[in-house]
Amino acid sequence: MELWQVPLLFSRLPMFPFFDLAHYVASVMALKEQRGAVEVSVQSPVACWFSAMLYCFGGSVLSSLMLAEPPAAFLAKGTNILLASSVWYLVFYCPQDIFYRCFAFLPLRLLVAGMKEVTRTWKITAGVAHADSHFKDAWLVMVAVGWARGAGGGLISNFEQLVRGVWKPETNELLKMSYPVKVTLIGAVLFTLQHSQYLPITRHNLMFLYTVFLVISKVTMMSTRSATSPFAPFEAALGHMFFGLQKTPYKVKGEGAASSNGSSVCDRSSSEQHHDGVKKRQAKKTE
Amino acid sequence: MELWQVPLLFSRLPMFPFFDLAHYVASVMALKEQRGAVEVSVQSPVACWFSAMLYCFGGSVLSSLMLAEPPAAFLAKGTNILLASSVWYLVFYCPQDIFYRCFAFLPLRLLVAGMKEVTRTWKITAGVAHADSHFKDAWLVMVAVGWARGAGGGLISNFEQLVRGVWKPETNELLKMSYPVKVTLIGAVLFTLQHSQYLPITRHNLMFLYTVFLVISKVTMMSTRSATSPFAPFEAALGHMFFGLQKTPYKVKGEGAASSNGSSVCDRSSSEQHHDGVKKRQAKKTE
Amino acid sequence: MELWQVPLLFSRLPMFPFFDLAHYVASVMALKEQRGAVEVSVQSPVACWFSAMLYCFGGSVLSSLMLAEPPAAFLAKGTNILLASSVWYLVFYCPQDIFYRCFAFLPLRLLVAGMKEVTRTWKITAGVAHADSHFKDAWLVMVAVGWARGAGGGLISNFEQLVRGVWKPETNELLKMSYPVKVTLIGAVLFTLQHSQYLPITRHNLMFLYTVFLVISKVTMMSTRSATSPFAPFEAALGHMFFGLQKTPYKVKGEGAASSNGSSVCDRSSSEQHHDGVKKRQAKKTE
Numbered sequence: 001m002e003l004w005q006v007p008l009l010f011s012r013l014p015m016f017p018f019f020d021l022a023h024y025v026a027s028v029m030a031l032k033e034q035r036g037a038v039e040v041s042v043q044s045p046v047a048c049w050f051s052a053m054l055y056c057f058g059g060s061v062l063s064s065l066m067l068a069e070p071p072a073a074f075l076a077k078g079t080n081i082l083l084a085s086s087v088w089y090l091v092f093y094c095p096q097d098i099f100y101r102c103f104a105f106l107p108l109r110l111l112v113a114g115m116k117e118v119t120r121t122w123k124i125t126a127g128v129a130h131a132d133s134h135f136k137d138a139w140l141v142m143v144a145v146g147w148a149r150g151a152g153g154g155l156i157s158n159f160e161q162l163v164r165g166v167w168k169p170e171t172n173e174l175l176k177m178s179y180p181v182k183v184t185l186i187g188a189v190l191f192t193l194q195h196s197q198y199l200p201i202t203r204h205n206l207m208f209l210y211t212v213f214l215v216i217s218k219v220t221m222m223s224t225r226s227a228t229s230p231f232a233p234f235e236a237a238l239g240h241m242f243f244g245l246q247k248t249p250y251k252v253k254g255e256g257a258a259s260s261n262g263s264s265v266c267d268r269s270s271s272e273q274h275h276d277g278v279k280k281r282q283a284k285k286t287e
Numbered sequence: 288m289e290l291w292q293v294p295l296l297f298s299r300l301p302m303f304p305f306f307d308l309a310h311y312v313a314s315v316m317a318l319k320e321q322r323g324a325v326e327v328s329v330q331s332p333v334a335c336w337f338s339a340m341l342y343c344f345g346g347s348v349l350s351s352l353m354l355a356e357p358p359a360a361f362l363a364k365g366t367n368i369l370l371a372s373s374v375w376y377l378v379f380y381c382p383q384d385i386f387y388r389c390f391a392f393l394p395l396r397l398l399v400a401g402m403k404e405v406t407r408t409w410k411i412t413a414g415v416a417h418a419d420s421h422f423k424d425a426w427l428v429m430v431a432v433g434w435a436r437g438a439g440g441g442l443i444s445n446f447e448q449l450v451r452g453v454w455k456p457e458t459n460e461l462l463k464m465s466y467p468v469k470v471t472l473i474g475a476v477l478f479t480l481q482h483s484q485y486l487p488i489t490r491h492n493l494m495f496l497y498t499v500f501l502v503i504s505k506v507t508m509m510s511t512r513s514a515t516s517p518f519a520p521f522e523a524a525l526g527h528m529f530f531g532l533q534k535t536p537y538k539v540k541g542e543g544a545a546s547s548n549g550s551s552v553c554d555r556s557s558s559e560q561h562h563d564g565v566k567k568r569q570a571k572k573t574e
Numbered sequence: 575m576e577l578w579q580v581p582l583l584f585s586r587l588p589m590f591p592f593f594d595l596a597h598y599v600a601s602v603m604a605l606k607e608q609r610g611a612v613e614v615s616v617q618s619p620v621a622c623w624f625s626a627m628l629y630c631f632g633g634s635v636l637s638s639l640m641l642a643e644p645p646a647a648f649l650a651k652g653t654n655i656l657l658a659s660s661v662w663y664l665v666f667y668c669p670q671d672i673f674y675r676c677f678a679f680l681p682l683r684l685l686v687a688g689m690k691e692v693t694r695t696w697k698i699t700a701g702v703a704h705a706d707s708h709f710k711d712a713w714l715v716m717v718a719v720g721w722a723r724g725a726g727g728g729l730i731s732n733f734e735q736l737v738r739g740v741w742k743p744e745t746n747e748l749l750k751m752s753y754p755v756k757v758t759l760i761g762a763v764l765f766t767l768q769h770s771q772y773l774p775i776t777r778h779n780l781m782f783l784y785t786v787f788l789v790i791s792k793v794t795m796m797s798t799r800s801a802t803s804p805f806a807p808f809e810a811a812l813g814h815m816f817f818g819l820q821k822t823p824y825k826v827k828g829e830g831a832a833s834s835n836g837s838s839v840c841d842r843s844s845s846e847q848h849h850d851g852v853k854k855r856q857a858k859k860t861e
Contacts, residue, residue, distance in 0.1 A: 040749070045817050047748035064642070066359040068351070072640040072705075072719065076712035093817050131359075138363035145359065158449065162732065167743030169454030174334035175327070243332050243380050353646040355638070418646075425650035432646065445736065456741030461621035462614070530619050530667050 011204030015122050022115030024087040027055040040164045041092045047163055052088040054160040059152025063127055063145050067134055110219050117214040121207050124150040128191045139192050146188035151181045179229045298491030302409050309402030311374040314342040327451045328379045334450055339375040341447040346439025350414055350432050354421055397506050404501040408494050411437040415478045426479050433475035438468045466516045585778030589696050596689030598661040601629040614738045615666045621737055626662040628734040633726025637701055637719050684793050691788040695781050698724040702765045713766050720762035725755045753803045
């Protein structure tokens with residue numbers, strides 16, 4: 001084979017079982033690191049299992065809701081459920097927590113995280129194609145479904161938390177997009193444009209390039225422990241251009257969050273409140 | 288043409304584009320007047336846009352959910368989305384806030400509000416007919432879907448607020464119906480009866496009379512700034528007849544609200560709490 | 575007829591109208607005993623009616639949502655809605671509260687509760703069969719839908735409470751399963767196994783035995799006012815075997831609840847807080 005064939009062969013890569021497994025491991029470990037998740041796993045394994053399934057299959061649940069297909073359909077994929085459930089069991093109930101500890105080892109963690117990002121590309125393209133089969137040339141629906149399929153776990157986080165008895169109405173992934181949700185949205189737009197032949201690039205090449213970007217950015221962010229999204233400058237520029245936002249989005253955010261959260265301040269831990277307080281003070285200073 | 292033809296011609300009035308536009312303008316302006324909405328528009332344009340779409344298309348989203356049709360379908364109506372989005376952009380991000388200010392000018396505002404009410408009639412009739420095509424002669428479904436289509440934005444307000452990071456569980460449009468929701472419910476019942484030939488009146492005549500009533504009541508209520516619904520006496524009478532309520536619904540409401548809100552009092556601004564306190568004291572007095 | 579025919583004839587027992595009626599009476603009375611429900615019935619009969627319908631038809635609403643069928647379909651069953659609505663009216667608005675008082679009389683209450691449990695079996699089997707008609711041999715879907723149909727009212731309780739203006743995110747039926755929800759889950763598993771021919775027992779025999787167990791356990795629990803589920807020992811054993819839980823599930827629960835509720839402690843009445851405090855102290859003691 002020659003080099004130019006790599007993207008084509010890559011685009012034929014089967015996700016099952018290894019990449020799916022990596023997705024489940026990364027998702028369930030992210031769940032375990034949520035505040036209060038371990039208590040829930042002790043208090044009610046059922047709620048914990050359902051929460052883990054929402055982490056693993058949230059994308060398909062959300063996208064089927066949007067297209068009025070059975071949201072319970074993911075339960076019909078027996079093998080995937082079995083895999084995800086065993087991962088959930090090992091992560092939460094493995095004696096001496098061996099499984100979690102071993103995958104918390106940085107190199108392994110980076111590998112798993114990288115493989116999980118690969119599945120994201122596949123989910124987005126699947127979502128876009130699926131939406132197109134329902135609504136002809138409705139590009140907004142394609143973007144929405146591709147986004148939902150790729151970042152579902154994040155977008156429904158409020159209701160996933162509700163399963164665990166946690167309710168944080170003052171924030172959601174639309175108010176404060178996390179990096180994965182942002183990059184998935186961009187990916188959904190790109191693949192929609194490609195699907196409608198507005199991009200002069202073949203599907204498998206775009207998949208290859210986008211995945212490479214996903215994996216590299218994810219791995220670098222994890223290894224450097226930096227939370228600053230590479231889009232920050234573009235966002236600031238766009239925000240300034242179209243929405244007349246000041247060049248200090250973070251302060252503004254602090255303000256915005258503070259005022260719009262006034263109604264449910266009691267839902268937040270004191271640490272968060274203090275953090276917010278700090279942000280507010282900063283905002284004051286900079287004005 | 289003669290006078291008796293007016294209702295017929297009126298019933299053939301196309302909603303697109305002018306009346307739809309008025310609906311979008313009125314809805315997005317109502318959103319902007321919500322507490323904390325402007326902060327959200329600064330903090331996260333995406334959440335603000337989605338919230339605005341729920342204000343404009345909430346009815347179709349809710350009714351499609353009730354009939355298990357794709358709730359994302361409204362995104363496929365490209366032109367309407369484009370119109371609504373540009374209205375959203377102008378209302379929230381127009382330099383010097385010109386757009387909002389100009390439509391906040393009372394006469395213009397009355398015109399827009401009146402035209403929005405016209406679209407309500409069209410939505411209700413569409414909802415009733417659509418439900419009938421799914422369930423033959425299920426008049427309760429017809430009422431429910433007609434109501435949802437006509438007053439959707441209000442009925443899902445709790446979840447629309449959640450998008451903006453606001454959560455007020457202690458109240459919803461079923462607990463304390465606003466006037467538009469009430470009048471939409473009555474309209475849904477009327478058009479369902481008409482659709483099942485229980486009313487000795489033709490469809491276009493009912494549409495004409497109902498719309499005239501909607502527009503007049505809305506315009507008078509806005510120009511006189513009065514919040515008292517014209518149905519108040521009937522409600523009191525019915526409540527007394529069927530549900531044995533005292534003739535002092537407001538005090539009772541204060542009581543009910545107070546006690547049933549006990550669980551989430553911390554979600555309300557101090558001003559509201561004080562207000563409620565006042566209501567409680569009044570209630571005490573009158574007993 | 576001979577004795578061995580009893581199960582077969584029993585399995586042909588029609589639910590409508592008497593058993594359905596008992597289900598409505600038991601459900602609406604349970605609603606009336608909820609904190610703040612009476613205030614809601616005074617404040618807004620519409621919200622109260624909708625809440626009652628969710629109590630009576632929650633199972634069909636939830637299961638249709640899971641299978642992407644119109645959740646509003648239950649409104650099309652005119653006669654059932656009429657029955658349930660009249661029961662709702664009599665329970666909440668009957669002069670001198672005669673209806674409620676008469677059915678609160680223990681023997682009558684036991685009869686109604688027993689008949690309600692019979693409908694549970696029918697709902698579970700219907701749900702399992704219905705799911706099987708959608709997804710061939712997807713046993714997890716069958717269990718889920720059977721469970722949802724049989725215990726729907728409980729599983730959606732968070733959102734049913736929201737209709738009444740109450741929001742208790744810190745708990746749900748997955749975090750702390752009530753006995754009916756647990757026994758319904760077990761029933762759903764049993765009927766799924768039977769439906770997939772994994773159980774060496776005929777359908778009508780299983781229905782008979784399961785119903786007998788349901789009724790007896792329910793009646794004994796009500797008459798002895800004991801809240802301890804007969805499964806407690808099995809649960810403790812299973813929890814110890816598979817999830818390495820200590821043999822003191824209640825204390826553990828107290829702990830878990832306390833910590834995972836930290837975020838929304840302000841949503842609970844002081845009495846509940848105190849109760850929880852007690853539990854916490856007990857937990858401390860026992861460690």
